[in-house]
Amino acid sequence: MEKIIFYFFAAVMVFGATMVITIRNPVRAALFLVLTFFASAALWLLLEAEFLAITLVLVYVGAVMVLFLFVVMMLDVNLARLKEGFIKHLPLGAAVAIVTVSMMGWVVGPEHFGLDQYAEPVRRAADYSNTKALGELLYTVYVYPFEIAAMVLLVAIVAAIALTLRRRPQTKYQNPADQIAVRRSDRIRMVKMPAEKRK
Incomplete structure (x- = not known):
């Protein structure tokens, strides 16, 4: 049963991470990243690391992702402009992707991360x-x-x-000290003009 739960949350995490890098809408990508964090927290719980799971949910989902969503929703992302240089940078991006995937496959391979490389974890007491x-x-x-x-x-x-x-010369700033020290006579100027008759 534990293996089924592990594979389920692992599949959800891989699905969410894939949608983050493939979906076009940045807001939906951020929401799929939230789903990925929740699935990762569930895996931490299965590994009996409750503190890391709660920290992942509170810090990343509760704080960082709210900031991400706020920034993404405030920015006006022009997707058409982002697609202009896609073909030009495609060969370099493909080469970097191949090198990255090859290095990850070599590092995470069974010769480094196989189950036979690590001893069985020590059983702890209930108050651990x-x-x-x-x-x-x-x-x-x-x-x-x-x-x-x-x-x-x-x-x-x-x-x-x-x-x-940074101080920008074109930007106008407000000085709160000057605003507080202002007087009514400085704000309003009374101008007396003679009355004119309508023709």
Whole structure:
């Protein structure tokens, strides 16, 4: 029964990932990516990694994908313009795809990821916490890669803010301090004009 559930969610995940890269509508592609994340979370649950499954759903589906959908729906994607350079870049794209698939097939092949390459997992007690074990590994064995990843994310955040807050000479900005300090006499100018008679 467990194998049937595993193959079902694996097929759903492969189907969702395939639709993400083949469908033309970006909003539907993002929704299929949400389906792929849910199927991947189900596989994590089958592997008894509940913390990773919940984190995948909360972080990616609940936060990142909402941001993706918001950006995609705000952008006006011109599909006709994207198709203009398809034929020109097709040979290069096909060559890169062939190399990538060949490398993935070599890395994920049975000589590296076969079931006989790994020992049977050790049975744990009922009170065993995989979250605690993950935290211990993350902050002891993998503390330096964890800190490097944090610095990379910090640099990405600072770079995004710096690119967003650039001063553009053509753009008009509002100064809240000047708006608060304004007086009524500065806003309105009373002009007295003599009355004119209609002809």
